[in-house]
Amino acid sequence: MTVQDQTVPTVQTDGVILTDEAATKVKALLDGEGRDDLSLRIAVQPGGCSGLRYQLFFDERNLDGDIVKEYSGVHVVTDRMSAPYLMGATIDFVDTIEKQGFTIDNPNATGSCACGDSFH
Structure with a gap:
């Protein structure tokens, strides 16, 4: 493989980014529900x-x-x-022996709590 063959990932700042792993998990959950009319909504409260x-x-x-x-x-x-609050945030899904679930990597968060459920 030459340098020209490699693709460089681009940084997206125009919305939320869903990784392939997260998209696969969301699709599996929706298929399990038997629904094709639902979207994954992410909100900040x-x-x-x-x-x-x-x-x-x-x-x-x-x-x-x-x-x-x-x-x-x-x-x-x-x-x-x-x-x-979510521009450029990446939603991923991890499934390891230590952790399972969706994660959010948010470049706009200046800090978070120890539990990881809230930010500022």
Whole structure:
């Protein structure tokens, strides 16, 4: 393989990024529910020990101002109020002996609590 054959990943700052692993897991969960009308919604709400808390859930609604991106057939939706807090955030899914679940790597978070559920 030559240097020209390698692709350099680009940094996206125009919304939430869903990894292939996370997209596969979301698709499996949706298939298990037998629903193809749901999107993965990520929102930021006040709460938690650091001030803001992530919410990930399946949603059938389309709200005015929603930002929608598609990854491998999975629609990821962010409401317009949460979008500035989530620009460039990456949602991944890990399944190891130590940890299982969705993770969020958010470049906009200046700090988080020890439990990792909230940020500021």
